[in-house]
Amino acid sequence: MKRLFPIFSAITAALLAYALYQALVVAPTDALQGDVYRIIYYHVPSAWTAFLLFFINFIASIQYLASAKESTQKAAKWVVIVIGAVGVIACFLPQVQHLLPTGMRPSAVATTVLAIPAFYFFVGKFFPGQRLDVLAVTSAEVGVVFCTIVLVTGPIWARPVWGIWWAPGDIRLTSTLVLWLIYVSYLVLRRFSNSAQTQMLAAALAVFGALDVPLVYFSIWFFRTQHPQPVIGGGGSMDPRMLHVLVISWMAFLCFAFLVCWSRFRLELLHREVEEAHAMESLVGAGAAAKASIPLNRSPK
Amino acid sequence: MSLWSVTFATLRKDIRLEWRSKDALNSMLFFSLLVVVIFVFSFDPLAEESRHIVGGLVWIGFLFASMMALNQTWARELRNQVLDAYRVSPAPANALFLAKALGNFIFVSVLEALMTPLFVIFYNLRVLGPAWQLIPVAVLGTWALVVNGTFFAAMSLRTRIREIMLPLLLFPISIPAVIAMVAATTAILTGEDSAHFYIVLLLTYDVVFTTACLALFETILHAE
Amino acid sequence: MNSIKFLYAAYIATWAIHAFYIGTLVRRFSRLRREMKELGKGK
Numbered sequence: 001m002k003r004l005f006p007i008f009s010a011i012t013a014a015l016l017a018y019a020l021y022q023a024l025v026v027a028p029t030d031a032l033q034g035d036v037y038r039i040i041y042y043h044v045p046s047a048w049t050a051f052l053l054f055f056i057n058f059i060a061s062i063q064y065l066a067s068a069k070e071s072t073q074k075a076a077k078w079v080v081i082v083i084g085a086v087g088v089i090a091c092f093l094p095q096v097q098h099l100l101p102t103g104m105r106p107s108a109v110a111t112t113v114l115a116i117p118a119f120y121f122f123v124g125k126f127f128p129g130q131r132l133d134v135l136a137v138t139s140a141e142v143g144v145v146f147c148t149i150v151l152v153t154g155p156i157w158a159r160p161v162w163g164i165w166w167a168p169g170d171i172r173l174t175s176t177l178v179l180w181l182i183y184v185s186y187l188v189l190r191r192f193s194n195s196a197q198t199q200m201l202a203a204a205l206a207v208f209g210a211l212d213v214p215l216v217y218f219s220i221w222f223f224r225t226q227h228p229q230p231v232i233g234g235g236g237s238m239d240p241r242m243l244h245v246l247v248i249s250w251m252a253f254l255c256f257a258f259l260v261c262w263s264r265f266r267l268e269l270l271h272r273e274v275e276e277a278h279a280m281e282s283l284v285g286a287g288a289a290a291k292a293s294i295p296l297n298r299s300p301k
Numbered sequence: 302m303s304l305w306s307v308t309f310a311t312l313r314k315d316i317r318l319e320w321r322s323k324d325a326l327n328s329m330l331f332f333s334l335l336v337v338v339i340f341v342f343s344f345d346p347l348a349e350e351s352r353h354i355v356g357g358l359v360w361i362g363f364l365f366a367s368m369m370a371l372n373q374t375w376a377r378e379l380r381n382q383v384l385d386a387y388r389v390s391p392a393p394a395n396a397l398f399l400a401k402a403l404g405n406f407i408f409v410s411v412l413e414a415l416m417t418p419l420f421v422i423f424y425n426l427r428v429l430g431p432a433w434q435l436i437p438v439a440v441l442g443t444w445a446l447v448v449n450g451t452f453f454a455a456m457s458l459r460t461r462i463r464e465i466m467l468p469l470l471l472f473p474i475s476i477p478a479v480i481a482m483v484a485a486t487t488a489i490l491t492g493e494d495s496a497h498f499y500i501v502l503l504l505t506y507d508v509v510f511t512t513a514c515l516a517l518f519e520t521i522l523h524a525e
Numbered sequence: 526m527n528s529i530k531f532l533y534a535a536y537i538a539t540w541a542i543h544a545f546y547i548g549t550l551v552r553r554f555s556r557l558r559r560e561m562k563e564l565g566k567g568k
Binding site for chain 2: 065068178181182184185188189192193194197200201204205207208209211212215216218219220222223
């Protein structure tokens with residue numbers, strides 16, 4: 001395991017360099033925006049990575065909450081399977097196909113929906129017990145880092161292109177801001193909570209956050225239809241060469257995110273080991289002190 | 302021992318205790334008045350656009366005032382180990398939550414009822430849209446703040462920075478509700494748009510989060 | 526041409542944030558390893 005890390009780091013560094021070369025040199029210049037548009041090759045992959053990490057945190061939190069009781073665990077498994085099945089079938093029904101945005105193939109949406117049970121069972125299998133919680137904290141923290149990058153590069157892109165740093169009605173950037181706030185509060189709760197059940201509380205908060213995000217999306221969406229705002233990030237179709245570079249960039253950042261998560265995961269395991277060692281030491285110490293005081297206890301009348 | 306009988310018994314006890322020790326009540330009322338006055342001095346009431354921003358100011362004022370009420374939700378239960386007694390009793394955990402949430406709802410509504418006339422007076426408000434719609438907005442909006450606030454107040458009990466943890470947890474989650482409340486109030490005051498969508502959004506928010514709170518409160522209660 | 530500055534700013538900001546975070550990870554690792562060693566000696 002230890003040898004894999006440097007090897008994988010080298011591969012990732014090469015991939016990132018290649019992606020950078022593609023982004024700055026190979027990708028064609030945009031007709032409208034000039035060269036500044038190349039920020040998307042960092043902005044968009046960071047966003048997709050952040051959302052993926054937050055999704056993993058959500059799955060891990062649900063599993064953690066469900067694992068408290070055997071019955072909820074079984075129920076959660078069935079719910080997830082049903083969601084997957086219904087989602088896939090629904091994608092091929094004509095009524096639902098009307099609702100899909102133009103250009104999105106039903107098979108693509110179906111594959112995305114299948115990701116929910118897929119991730120659920122994958123996470124459950126490879127991260128048993130406490131490791132589920134370690135995964136939750138890891139994905140939350142690294143997700144916040146990537147989300148910060150999205151929120152920093154977004155305005156840097158908007159300023160030269162639209163002349164404004166921030167558009168209050170921009171649905172994507174504002175939803176990302178709320179997601180960032182929710183997960184920062186999640187990390188703060190983890191840091192400052194003294195309860196033995198901190199992990200349960202944090203998992204509950206993650207569920208609340210996940211419920212909140214669609215509501216945020218709809219509230220801003222309606223606000224925007226009433227007060228039209230510029231759309232940061234561009235809509236519509238993309239030059240296939242640009243899309244190609246975007247995917248390469250995303251793959252490179254995914255590998256990088258994986259490395260960072262791996263490190264953070266190991267750090268958390270080490271942290272818990274140290275805490276346990278502290279706890280054992282104080283127990284042993286207390287035992288020794290008790291032994292020493294027995295003569296005093298036995299001292300009579 | 303049904304859910305509702307325990308809820309109302311707890312609620313009655315809380316109201317009686319609050320009524321007897323009026324000092325907390327009085328200071329919160331005065332704080333609400335101060336919030337309104339600060340806004341009046343910061344945001345010019347004579348400007349033509351004031352009607353557009355008053356919706357936001359009113360709800361920010363309510364938010365600050367409700368923080369006062371929410372922060373001390375569980376304070377009394379922590380003293381004298383009442384919370385522990387509740388944990389071991391056969392009473393359903395949700396009854397305690399509902400009682401606290403309803404108590405907070407009543408209390409925050411009283412604060413709002415006192416702050417609203419002040420806003421109307423200082424900002425010379427005249428409602429240009431359908432005024433009756435302000436009632437569902439106020440009720441649903443207040444419940445949205447109070448239900449999550451009560452839940453997160455319970456979550457923050459065992460943190461080192463309890464008073465700041467509550468707004469830290471509550472504000473991000475409340476953002477869609479705040480957007481809806483402010484937009485609905487502004488739409489009704491200015492009469493320019495329909496508040497219909499926002500009221501439906503607030504209702505959805507309330508249903509979703511009341512369910513979530515009721516489902517997860519027992520877990521929170523037993524966190525020690 | 527001025528807008529190129531924003532492109533560089535974005536790329537530099539990205540890596541600065543990543544570097545900062547990885548720096549905190551390294552610091553936490555070394556502190557924990559030190560603690561582990563001390564605990565091992567203490568016993």
